[in-house]
Amino acid sequence: MIQTEALQIIQAVAHFGSFATAARHLHKVPSAISYTVRKVEEQLDVQLFFRDSRKVKLTPAGEHFVAGAEKVLNQLHKLADSTCQVATGVESEIYIVVDNIVNQGGIHSMVAAFKEKFPDVTLYITPEVYIGCWDALYHDRCQLAIGAPITIPEEIECNNRFEWRTMGHLEWHLVMSPDHPLAADLETPLTTDDLADSTTIVVLDTSRVLHHGGDSLANYGKKMIVPDFRQALACAKQGIGVTMAPTHFTNHFMKEGKLVTRSIPLTYNQECLIAWNREHIGAGLQWCLDWLGSEQTLTDLWLTYREGNAAVDIS
The missing domain is CATH 3.40.190.290 (D-Maltodextrin-Binding Protein; domain 2)
Incomplete structure (x- = not known):
């Protein structure tokens, strides 16, 4: 059976096009990298890389292998997280994207309250802009998006994995x-x-x-x-x-x-949403949805001018 570490090593070699660079990145000696790749090739009885004196390049079989390896590693990560969630009812980590359109200071009080309630859950807060929110949600880079546009891509709208609710009106x-x-x-x-x-x-x-x-x-x-x-x-x-x-x-x-x-006749996004992946909602994500609250609460915190808060809201 091919080990997880071997998949990661082959991914790194493919990414850098070099055994030596992959070795530095993974804090290993080049001979260990070469040995691992060769053993996998022998196990599969296929050549994964073309090799010359300056660089290595994936063969067609190697391209197929690396694409599959990425999916396998992602699935293993999700399996580990979902198993912990089944055991405890709480996610081990939650990924949240915050669109640039909302008051950025709104996240501070949410995170403070969350960490008090779930000190052992790792939060990942990353920025996105416009359709980037939907893209992150659709491709499992987040479980929750704050400030997603009312323009919902068809891939999201026809997929029952996702739910959303309005944050309020934008001007x-x-x-x-x-x-x-x-x-x-x-x-x-x-x-x-x-x-x-x-x-x-x-x-x-x-x-x-x-x-x-x-x-x-x-x-x-x-x-x-x-x-x-x-x-x-x-x-x-x-x-x-x-x-x-x-x-x-x-x-x-x-x-x-x-x-x-100065006024101008241009049409802009008139509303934004919070959106989430409804699959396997754990206690942490449910807490976030409850904390975010009603449309009026969302509007007041995230979409309203707040006197003296430019330094935290605009980022």
Whole structure:
């Protein structure tokens, strides 16, 4: 039987294209890596790698093996976690993604309360943007998504593994520095043609596989891509360009006079959701869903301008 460690070693060699680099990555000597790969090849009676003096490359059989090995390792990880959950009723780890569109400070009180209740559960909190939330949920990179867009991919909508509920309504502002040329006449609505000579600052959709959705502003002007609203708003404040952001972020800077807004007929995500994988819900994930609460509670914490909280909410 092929051991788990051998699968990991072959994965590393395939990734780096080098026995020596894989050995350094795995803190082993190159001879141990070569020996393990050779033993698996002998066991299967197939060649997994083409070898030359500079690098190694997967054979077609090797490509098939590595793809299968990744699935096996993922399944073993899930099996270990689900077995612990069956035994204790509590997950050993929970993966949560938080979309950049919500107040980022909202996660702090949730995590503090969670760790008090479940001190032995490992939490993984990672960022996603727009369809990236659905992509992470669909591909099992998380069990819970906070701030997923109302635009639900078909792959999610027709799959009974997933549930969701609304966090509330979103409003948006097109914002710019008071010194930006488009800020000269704030009372007159802009048209999309007015953006032609401006830099439009767009937040990147992080979806890896599912189709991208996202920022309508990306269709106009001289596009500039940034990773999050913090960067988008910082660039707008410096007069680099214009950006579209939710009002619970823009209000922080409009109140200080660092940004101004001008209306424009662009359609944006009017609602966001919390979404979760309903399979094998343990006590930890159920606690999170209960803590997150009703639509009004979600709106108040995650989608509302909070005086003096720009440093924690916009990140």
